[in-house]
Amino acid sequence: MPHLRIALLGCGNVGRALLAMVAEKSDALREERDLTLTVTGGLTRSAGGWIAPGGVDAAALLASGWPGGPAPAGAQPFTGDGVAFVREAPADVLVELTALNPLTGQPATDHIRAALESGKSAVTANKGPIAHAYRELRDLATKNGQRLRFESAVMDGTPIFGMVEACLPVTRIANLRGPLNSTSNYVLSRMAQGESLEDALSGAQALGIAEADPSYDLEGWDASVKATVLANVLMNADLRPADVRREGLGAEAMRRAQVEMAPERTLKQMVEVTRDGDKIIARVYIVALPGADILGRLSGMETGVQLRTDTLGELTLIEGEGGPGQTALGALADLVAIAHEKR
Ligand SMILES: NC(=O)c1ccc[n+]([C@@H]2O[C@H](COP(=O)([O-])OP(=O)(O)OC[C@H]3O[C@@H](n4cnc5c(N)ncnc54)[C@H](OP(=O)(O)O)[C@@H]3O)[C@@H](O)[C@H]2O)c1
Numbered sequence: 001m002p003h004l005r006i007a008l009l010g011c012g013n014v015g016r017a018l019l020a021m022v023a024e025k026s027d028a029l030r031e032e033r034d035l036t037l038t039v040t041g042g043l044t045r046s047a048g049g050w051i052a053p054g055g056v057d058a059a060a061l062l063a064s065g066w067p068g069g070p071a072p073a074g075a076q077p078f079t080g081d082g083v084a085f086v087r088e089a090p091a092d093v094l095v096e097l098t099a100l101n102p103l104t105g106q107p108a109t110d111h112i113r114a115a116l117e118s119g120k121s122a123v124t125a126n127k128g129p130i131a132h133a134y135r136e137l138r139d140l141a142t143k144n145g146q147r148l149r150f151e152s153a154v155m156d157g158t159p160i161f162g163m164v165e166a167c168l169p170v171t172r173i174a175n176l177r178g179p180l181n182s183t184s185n186y187v188l189s190r191m192a193q194g195e196s197l198e199d200a201l202s203g204a205q206a207l208g209i210a211e212a213d214p215s216y217d218l219e220g221w222d223a224s225v226k227a228t229v230l231a232n233v234l235m236n237a238d239l240r241p242a243d244v245r246r247e248g249l250g251a252e253a254m255r256r257a258q259v260e261m262a263p264e265r266t267l268k269q270m271v272e273v274t275r276d277g278d279k280i281i282a283r284v285y286i287v288a289l290p291g292a293d294i295l296g297r298l299s300g301m302e303t304g305v306q307l308r309t310d311t312l313g314e315l316t317l318i319e320g321e322g323g324p325g326q327t328a329l330g331a332l333a334d335l336v337a338i339a340h341e342k343r
Contacts, residue, residue, distance in 0.1 A: 002034060002339050005055055007041040007089035007120070009082055009111055010098035011067045014125050014152075017328035018095070022058035025332075035339045041078065041089035042066060045098075049078035053090045082107055086114040093338055095331060096124035100211075102221045102241060105132030116140045116148065121342075123334040125152035125327050131228040131241055147338045152330030154180065154226045156322035160305060162333065163317070164234055171311040173235050177272040178295055178305035180226045182322060183210045183217035184249060184269035188286070189300035192267050197249065209301070219248035220269065220284040227271040227282040230305070235273060237280035245283035253286040260288035266296045271305075 008015055022029070022037050029035045038055030047067035052075040056064075064072040071077065078085055086094050094115035098108050105128035112129050115122040116137065124130070129137060130150050141148040151161050164171070179185045183204045190200035201218070204210045216222050224244035231237040247253045249269070257267050265288040273282045289296030294316055298304055304318040319326075 003036045005040045005091045007091035007094050009096050013324040014327045015097045017324035019058040019062050021328045040091045043085045049085050050075035051078050082111050083114045087118045094120050094122045100128050102225045105129045109133045116146050121147040121338050124150050127153035127225050127229050131225045134232045149334035151334050152327040155319050157326035157329035158319040171309045173307050175274045175308040179268040180271045180303050181223045182301045186300040188267040220246040223271050223284040231273045231280050231282045247285040257286045264291040
């Protein structure tokens with residue numbers, strides 16, 4: 001039976017949801033996918049690290065209380081930084097779930113680079129390294145016979161990358177667009193009902209959907225990072241988030257959108273990437289979408305992306321609800337795919 005050893009770097013909302021899912025689905029993973037998973041090391045910024053060459057199963061790791069409580073029984077403490085942890089952990093795959101830095105992609109990029117250089121594949125839900133260093137990391141993985149997968153990076157567990165890879169061979173995407181930042185779209189839907197930006201943002205924070213620094217959402221940085229990942233991975237561009245034409249929820253954008261507004265329209269913060277000859281242009285902007293547009297019908301928290309392709313025409317993927325559970329599924333799907341590819 002194939003067995004993957006995982007090193008877990010970062011264990012917050014998504015890391016804990018992944019452990020819970022692996023624990024709950026361990027029988028299904030074994031019976032349906034012929035796969036077992038164990039964790040051979042863990043590290044977080046404040047809890048520190050541990051290494052257990054024999055591996056700890058997900059249920060036992062959750063039961064240990066780590067990272068809030070002590071490391072699991074039998075584990076050796078690890079005191080180095082993230083890069084040293086990745087190099088030393090006796091694992092087949094690094095699961096990188098540290099917090100996003102949209103401006104640099106660090107230190108997650110260094111973590112993934114260290115994994116690919118030390119005989120490990122890498123799975124991440126962190127879009128920073130994919131936005132800032134996709135080509136380098138992809139080529140490094142290929143050179144070293146490893147895999148790099150990041151299904152959750154843009155649409156939580158909704159399988160945008162897996163679908164394009166598995167189901168759209170020889171396809172050229174001319175344009176993609178969609179409301180991809182749930183906080184901005186939630187805030188806009190509340191503002192359209194007459195709430196102030198501050199009150200609408202407090203609502204998003206109460207729901208736990210806003211980034212720790214809400215300016216990442218409202219000024220369009222989160223959406224710009226997503227636009228960059230989609231452009232680079234699906235349309236072979238080589239952009240960085242700073243290359244994206246970015247419009248946040250500032251006064252000017254809101255004034256323009258209010259002018260375009262009509263009863264059947266919905267305000268959205270949109271990501272759009274367009275192929276224009278040899279150039280790929282990415283932008284984030286506020287728009288009042290008509291009700292006839294399928295993306296205009298998405299409710300405040302829903303996200304979606306529509307691809308315009310030369311094979312299938314238009315294809316729209318809608319995510320009903322995103323969160324740590326869905327994101328954990330994307331990471332688990334990546335692990336299953338890596339186990340399959342390594343056979
Ligand atoms: N939450 C979602 O629904 C969702 C959806 C899609 C993608 N993502 C992405 O998934 C990743 C994880 O999200 P999350 O919600 O689990 O975040 P989170 O709850 O804030 O957890 C982040 C984890 O990373 C650790 N960490 C941060 N910097 C570190 C460093 N330099 N070295 C070692 N550990 C470090 C934190 O440790 P301490 O707690 O000890 O500081 C914590 O364990 C993020 O990149 C996020 O953008 C999340």
